[in-house]
Amino acid sequence: MSLPPSLQKAVDALLTSPGATQPSLRRWVLERMRSGQMEPSAPALPQALAEFLAKLAERPWSILDADFARLRAAGYSEDQLYELTLASAIGAGLRRFDAGLRALGEDR
Numbered sequence: 001m002s003l004p005p006s007l008q009k010a011v012d013a014l015l016t017s018p019g020a021t022q023p024s025l026r027r028w029v030l031e032r033m034r035s036g037q038m039e040p041s042a043p044a045l046p047q048a049l050a051e052f053l054a055k056l057a058e059r060p061w062s063i064l065d066a067d068f069a070r071l072r073a074a075g076y077s078e079d080q081l082y083e084l085t086l087a088s089a090i091g092a093g094l095r096r097f098d099a100g101l102r103a104l105g106e107d108r
Contacts, residue, residue, distance in 0.1 A: 020082075026084065029084055029088055033088050033091025033094075034091040048070065048071060056088045
């Protein structure tokens with residue numbers, strides 16, 4: 001089963017539109033979150049960003065203003081953090097969507 005059209009449109013916009021981060025990085029984050037394979041030591045990412053994304057994947061409720069301040073101090077812009085947080089959230093949401101489809105017996 002494919003995604004509902006409006007959801008697919010949102011995913012496509014996130015992954016193909018110009019932004020403060022490379023579309024390939026946004027895709028990588030989304031796919032890792034969707035698969036549940038967000039390793040804190042991901043070789044493709046600087047350590048501070050990898051740790052932040054792993055925290056988002058494992059304990060999103062524990063993200064604090066200090067986490068964002070630390071990344072801003074490391075040189076990340078608000079736009080970059082927004083895009084990567086959005087990619088992470090959409091990936092996690094799609095993981096739950098996929099699980100719901102499996103529970104209903106509607107595997108893709």
